[in-house]
Each structure stands twice: as C-alpha cells, then as structure tokens.
Amino acid sequence: xxxxxxxxxxxxxxxxxxxxxxxxxxxxxxxxxxxxxxxxxxxxxxxxxxxxxxxxxxxxxxxxxxxxxxxxxxxxxxxxxxxxxxxxxxxxxxxxxxxxxxxxxxxxxxxxxxxxxxxxxxxxxxxxxxxxxxxxxxxxxxxxxxxxxxxxxxxxxxxxxxxxxxxxxxxxxxxxxxxxxxxxxxxxxxxxxxxxxxxxxxxxxxxxxxxxxxxxxxxxxxxxxxxxxxxxxxxxxxxxxxxxxxxxxxxxxxxxxxxxxxxxxxxxxxxxxxxxxxxxxxxxxxxxxxxxxxxxxxxxxxxxxxxxxxxxxxxxxxxxxxxxxxxxxxxxxxxxxxxxxxxxxxxxxxxxxxxxxxxxxxxxxxxxxxxxxxxxxxxxxxxxxxxxxxxxxxxxxxxxxxxxxxxxxxxxxxxxxxxxxxxxxxxxxxxxxxxxxxxxxxxxxxxxxxxxxxxxxxxxxxxxxxxxxxxxxxxxxxxxxxxxxxxxxxxxxxxxxxxxxxxxxxxxxxxxxxxxxxxxxxxxxxxxxxxxxxxxxxxxxxxxxxxxxxxxxxxxxxxxxxxxxxxxxxxxxxxxxxxxxxxxxxxxxxxxxxxxxxxxxxxxxxxxxxxxxxxxxxxxxxxxxxxxxxxxxxxxxxxxxxxxxxxxxxxxxxxxxxxxxxxxxxxxxxxxxxxxxxxxxxxxxxxxxxxxxxxxxxxxxxxxxxxxxxxxxxxxxxxxxxxxxxxxxxxxxxxxxxxxxxxxxxxxxxxxxxxxxxxxxxxxxxxxxxxxxx
Amino acid sequence: xxxxxxxxxxxxxxxxxxxxxxxxxxxxxxxxxxxxxxxxxxxxxxxxxxxxxxxxxxxxxxxxxxxxxxxxxxxxxxxxxxxxxxxxxxxxxxxxxxxxxxxxxxxxxxxx
Numbered sequence: 053x054x055x056x057x058x059x060x061x062x063x064x065x066x067x068x069x070x071x072x073x074x075x076x077x078x079x080x081x082x083x084x085x086x087x088x089x090x091x092x093x094x095x096x097x098x099x100x101x102x103x104x105x106x107x108x109x110x111x112x113x114x115x116x117x118x119x120x121x122x123x124x125x126x127x128x129x130x131x132x133x134x135x136x137x138x139x140x141x142x143x144x145x146x147x148x149x150x151x152x153x154x155x156x157x158x159x160x161x162x163x164x165x166x167x168x169x170x171x172x173x174x175x176x177x178x179x180x181x182x183x184x185x186x187x188x189x190x191x192x193x194x195x196x197x198x199x200x201x202x203x204x205x206x207x208x209x210x211x212x213x214x215x216x217x218x219x220x221x222x223x224x225x226x227x228x229x230x231x232x233x234x235x236x237x238x239x240x241x242x243x244x245x246x247x248x249x250x251x252x253x254x255x256x257x258x259x260x261x262x263x264x265x266x267x268x269x270x271x272x273x274x275x276x277x278x279x280x281x282x283x284x285x286x287x288x289x290x291x292x293x294x295x296x297x298x299x300x301x302x303x304x305x306x307x308x309x310x311x312x313x314x315x316x317x318x319x320x321x322x323x324x325x326x327x328x329x330x331x332x333x334x335x336x337x338x339x340x341x342x343x344x345x346x347x348x349x350x351x352x353x354x355x356x357x358x359x360x361x362x363x364x365x366x367x368x369x370x371x372x373x374x375x376x377x378x379x380x381x382x383x384x385x386x387x388x389x390x391x392x393x394x395x396x397x398x399x400x401x402x403x404x405x406x407x408x409x410x411x412x413x414x415x416x417x418x419x420x421x422x423x424x425x426x427x428x429x430x431x432x433x434x435x436x437x438x439x440x441x442x443x444x445x446x447x448x449x450x451x452x453x454x455x456x457x458x459x460x461x462x463x464x465x466x467x468x469x470x471x472x473x474x475x476x477x478x479x480x481x482x483x484x485x486x487x488x489x490x491x492x493x494x495x496x497x498x499x500x501x502x503x504x505x506x507x508x509x510x511x512x513x514x515x516x517x518x519x520x521x522x523x524x525x526x527x528x529x530x531x532x533x534x535x536x537x538x539x540x541x542x543x544x545x546x547x548x549x550x551x552x553x554x555x556x557x558x559x560x561x562x563x564x565x566x567x568x569x570x571x572x573x574x575x576x577x578x579x580x581x582x583x584x585x586x587x588x589x590x591x592x593x594x595x596x597x598x599x600x601x602x603x604x605x606x607x608x609x610x611x612x613x614x615x616x617x618x619x620x621x622x623x624x625x626x627x628x629x630x631x632x633x634x635x636x637x638x639x640x641x642x643x644x645x646x647x648x649x650x651x652x653x654x655x656x657x658x659x660x661x662x663x664x665x666x667x668x669x670x671x672x673x674x675x676x677x678x679x680x681x682x683x684x685x686x687x688x689x690x691x692x693x694x695x696x697x698x699x700x701x702x703x704x705x706x707x708x709x710x711x712x713x714x715x716x717x718x719x720x721x722x723x724x725x726x727x728x729x730x731x732x733x734x735x736x737x738x739x740x741x742x743x744x745x746x747x748x749x750x751x752x753x754x755x756x757x758x759x760x761x762x763x764x765x766x767x768x769x770x771x772x773x774x775x776x777x778x779x780x781x782x783x784x785x786x787x788x789x790x791x792x793x794x795x796x797x798x799x800x801x802x803x804x805x806x807x808x809x810x811x812x813x814x815x816x817x818x819x820x821x822x823x824x825x826x
Numbered sequence: 827x828x829x830x831x832x833x834x835x836x837x838x839x840x841x842x843x844x845x846x847x848x849x850x851x852x853x854x855x856x857x858x859x860x861x862x863x864x865x866x867x868x869x870x871x872x873x874x875x876x877x878x879x880x881x882x883x884x885x886x887x888x889x890x891x892x893x894x895x896x897x898x899x900x901x902x903x904x905x906x907x908x909x910x911x912x913x914x915x916x917x918x919x920x921x922x923x924x925x926x927x928x929x930x931x932x933x934x935x936x937x938x
Contacts, residue, residue: 552836552837552839553836553837553839553840554837555835555837555909556837557911557913595858597858597859597860597883598858600860600883601836601883
C-alpha cells in the first residue's frame, strides 16, 4: 500500500503518557499536510473533480481527535459515486472519522445559502487535490454570497452564538469549560473571522489570535491526554493537560484559559457591534444622499438621556456632551448603572474616556453607593457591564481586593464558576430577592463580597469579614450598616450548615442560630444570601430539598427573634414644627429638599408627589407625619439628568395643588406619564413588586408595606391607588435604596380607623399591585 | 451480598457516616430525599397561619456489604440514627445478585 496512513484517533484507548510538544500549531499543520498527501493519493489523477478541505481542516487546524471534513467537488461527470466510494472507504476503514459531501460547486453554494453552519465551514475551503479551478470557483462564489447576504448571515451567526452561550456558558468563568462551544471558545474565535469575511469589521487583532491559539493548544493537549475528541476540560484531566502544556498546575491552566476566553468574547462582541453599526451607517449614507438631492435634512444621531451625563446612541451608552470625566469621580459607577438599567453596552470610546475619572474619594459619596446598588440591582443585566469594567481594569479602583479573586478557580465539584464570577452571579441572583429583605442595598453588597475572603489564606468567612469591613468603610457605609454586611459575610454559610446538620425539631438549634444572628434584618439577609449563593454555586449545591430545610430553620429562628416593627416616620425638626404651628398651607423647595405643609386631607401626599414627578424629579425619600391638624411632608428629590427645574415654579405649582387649583393627573396625562408601564417590569428575572399589609404594627392605622423597583412617579402611583381605595395616608416613610423602593404607609379608612375586613384588605393589596405593574 | 438502604434525618448523616467508617465501611451513596412514614408529615403553626408539611426532608444512604456483615451494619446505622422521636426513619436490606467495579471490571465481593 502506497499512501501513508493518517494518524487516526478515536480508538477509545487512553494513551499511556501524553507528549509535551514544542509547538502544538506545527503539529496540527503537520497532521493537515499528512492528511492532504493521503487524500491526494486516494484521489489519484482524475479529471473534473477536486477534493476540498473545509472547516478546521481547511484552516490546517487538525487536532488528534478532529474529524476529516472533506468535500468532493465535481463538474457533473458520470461515475462520481464509484469514485467517492474509492476515496471514502479507505478512510472509514482506517478508523478516522470522516465528515464528507459530494457536490457540484453550484449545489455547494446553494446548501451554504440554506444553512449558515455549512457556509461557515466553506469560508475556509482549501484546495487539496484535483482540479484547482473548481475549488477556486467555489471559494469566490461562497465569499461573494456571504458578503452580499451579510445582513441575514450575521444575524444568524449572532443567533448561533447566543444559543451556544445559553447551552455551554462562558469559558472564562466555568470550572469545566467546553473549549469549543462555550462563549469565548473556539467557535467564537472563528466567528470573528466570519464577520471579517463579510467586510464589515476588521479581523482578529494579535491579542485575539494569540488567545485563539492558546485555547486551541489546550484542546489539542486534551485530545492527546484523553485519546478522545473531547472538548470539555473536566476537572480530572486538568492537571495532566496543564503538564502537557508546560503550565504549573490546573489552577494556572484555568487562569490562562480564562484570560484567553475573555479576550475572544470581548473581540467578538466588538466585531458584532461594529458590524451592526456599519449596517446602520449604510442606512445613514442613503439619508445623506437624500439630503444632497434636496431631501429632508437629517437631525444627527438619535440620543436618549439615561442619567446625568449619559445618553443612549446607536444602541450603546455614551457620554453626554457636557459630561466631564476628569471632574466626576462617580461617573464610572453611574455609567455602569445606567447601562445595566437600560440593558445596553457601554461604548468602547466611552469606557476609554471613563478611565480619565479621578479615583473615588474615601469614604465614597452617597451617590456612588447608590449607583453601585442600582447596578447590582439590575440582576443579569449587571453581569455584562461588570465584565466590561473588568476588561478595562476599572474594578481594582472600586474594590481593591477584587484583583485577588479575579479568574480564581475553585477546586470543588459543587462550584460552577471562578470566584469572581461566582460573586457577580450571586449578586445577580440576589437581585431577584431584594423584595424579601428590609435592606436590598446591603443584600446586594453582601452578595458581591461574600466570598471575597477566598483571595487570602485561611477560613474565607473570617478573612472575608475583615476585607468586607475595609471595603464597607471605603464605601462610606454607616457603622450599623457595616456591621450588618460584615455579619452577613461572616455567617453566610451558617443557615445551610445548621439546617442540614442539626436537628431542627430541637429548640436548641433555633436558639443557637438566633443567638449568633441576633437580629431580624441580619436573618433576612442571611436567608436571601444563602439562596442566591446556593443558586449561583451550581445545580448540586441548591435544590428544593435544601431550600426547604433552610426555610424551615429560618421560620423557627424568626419565632425566637420575634417580630421587627416596620419603620416609623421620623420626628419633625424644629423648623417644620414651627411651620406646622403657623397653621397656613406652605410649600418650600430648598436644594434637594421639598417641604409641604397643609391641613390634613386625603390625597395630599400623592398629589404633591405627582407635581414632583411632572417636573421629572425622582423622589429618593419621603417622610409624612402630622402635627395637630396639619400634615407635614418632606421629600428628598434628585433630578436624574439635564437642567434642574426652577424651584420657584415647583413651589408655586405645589401651592396651586394645595389650593385645589391644579389637576395633577391631567398634567401627568398630558406629559404621557400615565399608563406607561413601570421600569423593570420587562425583566422576568427580577422579583415582582410586593405589597404586604402588616398586622399588629400599629393600633391606630393599617400599615401597608410596598417593595418595588423604583420608577418615575412611583410614589404618585401608589398614593393614588391607596386614595382610590378610599384610604387616607396618615403617615409614610419612603426610601430608595439603590434602584429599590422600600415604602411604608400608615393608612386609615373613611371612618379614621384601621381597615380590618378581609375583602377590603385584599382589594387594597390588589389595587396597589396593579398600579405598580402598569 | 446485600444492599443496605437507610432513610434518616438529614442532621444524623454525619453521625451515621462516622459510625460506618469506624465499622470499616469506606464507600456509600448519599442522596437527598423527601417523604413521610407513619407520621404523615406534620402541621405547624407559624404566626397564626397553619401550614401543612407533606413531605419531610430526609437523607437516603446506600451501602453494599457482604452477607455476614449485613446485620451488624444495620445495627450500626440504627444506633447512630436514633433520636427516639417520630420521623427517625427506616433501614432495610435487600439481596444483591452481582456487583461490578467499573474501573477494573472486578465482579462479586472483590468489587465491594
């Protein structure tokens, strides 16, 4: 037999000791050359046919376990079936896996038009043997088709990419990644070339090419080690693969791959976005041509304000013209929060400019804490934004200890993610639980930091508590809040451990947990954190069984700790008392504080809130109480973007409302702010708003607790719904923590008594809920 | 050969595991289970609201052993898992035809 047999893999036998190769790339090219020679000898001298290598073989990337991807092209000559048999049978007999097709060039182009996967393989078609003219016709045709249908092809490419991500997760953060299919894996690296082949974005840069090479080498080594065409780098193979690649150990291997995977993901995202923009630019080009012919002039790109100094443009978040990064240390976090809230990426040039921001002062201003809570509160949407901040190396400036957990693998079969991604995933899942705790902002922060101690030697709960205290002080949390977050980090494993290892029926168990935890707010945080942590760890770490045990323990501990009264309104300050005692209606705007004083009557609170909403002022907190017959309401407001409204105008409108001269509902309707669904309802992973009527909190009023995602006019919506139920709000305490509104209303019925009958109470909850969900 | 299956309270797992290890058992399978026996779940009252717990969380533990060890092993499990209260669980023993160690292909008692 003349032909040199191809090195077949797939016999199932594990090699005794995999080789360390000087150059894996050279080995792949050598395998491809050897396969080329073999195929050429199998074809022999035949007219009107060509053997074409496609896919990875076409790129000369033939791994030990790769299929031989071959197309037999012909010009319609007779006897092609017999010829194909003559070529395929020896390959099958050798045990090599073959992916084959026999087509005319026009047929091959047609199949590629139907199936994007075939088209992707043919983009790398390479002539192996036979008539080179046939191959070159095919290549030219396929590339021309790809470019002319770039719009639909790239959309299909994006769908494939998203399906792969949903199925296989992300290479950089998985402890057992699929090197080929995962986001940031080899298929994504090939997709960068496919976008470039459509001439809508440049090809991969040197960093992306090196990253692709690194992942390919790891896959190559994995094939060598297992003797199989495996793509998933499972735990048990990692030490050996690391050795074959000449890396110190499995941790070094995963760190190395995480870096490469992140680079590929980032490059592909940029390529796809650029492709989208250049398609958009095509549209603009037509518009410009229209103007030259005397058409309607275009008004420049559409910009939609998102937050102070930030706008949306072309599907990305960019800086508004007046924004000045060099003078605004909070801008990084505000931009991140705005991007996550809007579900959009930060534009690359904006990320570059955000690096000019001065470091945040220590302690952080409240606006920075709010922005961080808002960012984390968006749940899944926060993950991509956090990743962009990571890629641009802006995280160490926010949380210095982040660097120690970055890309850090966890040697534990329960864990799915690296430490840093596990922290972000936990925060994202905690965002769905913010309605179950009194302090959503602290829950999100505790979730982000709960395993930060893993960057240091020793028990990570102990080291984590120390790091958390430092971080909380940097962020300017109050002493009480710091204690809560540090306690949550210190005891984040307490509930799951006790629930699964102690007898819940023994009163001692609940008593011991109650003694350790000490307070209801911390217990709530620990419960939500245990759920989020368990879900983010992996499917083996959390299930209904464990959730049931933990919930049972929590109920018992709640019984020991006793109830926590809802927050009560703050006492009036001397200035406010003086105003109330003057007995005259008054409305004042001083800085960010708005005070409204008037004889108590139903609807006062929400009408005032409506005036503020109509001026696009966001109510951050509100406090309503009475002094004698006068109701005193004070609001703290923020203007999210643009010029702040004229204080004189706002107070004059408030006075007109007090005098009954202004219909707030009508004003809001004219501004289109009525009936618009509340923000956040389009994100199914976030929790639904929650309305609870609390028993036995007050003897003189019914207490309505509302927890919802903050939205423009939220207070107005809630208040109006309460008013429609015939209720009078006697007192209220409204807080916005990050993007979460935590509101408590003390209400009475028309008879000035608490509402006791069940149907009315049910109606109140339903009415408020429907006002929240729009 | 016999298969000993025990359904016990979750918090008793550590004790049972140590007792079995002290007895010389090195391998076992543990899974999370839920169910009820004679107690038929239970009713709890929490803050005035009564709620029914139908399926109680349990741990299911399986150990393979030689015929002559079976009775002793059952004794070890029962002693370690006992709290004397309702819901302590059950232990049962079933005959096993054959056992194969996947890695080496060994069969019978040698594979235990």
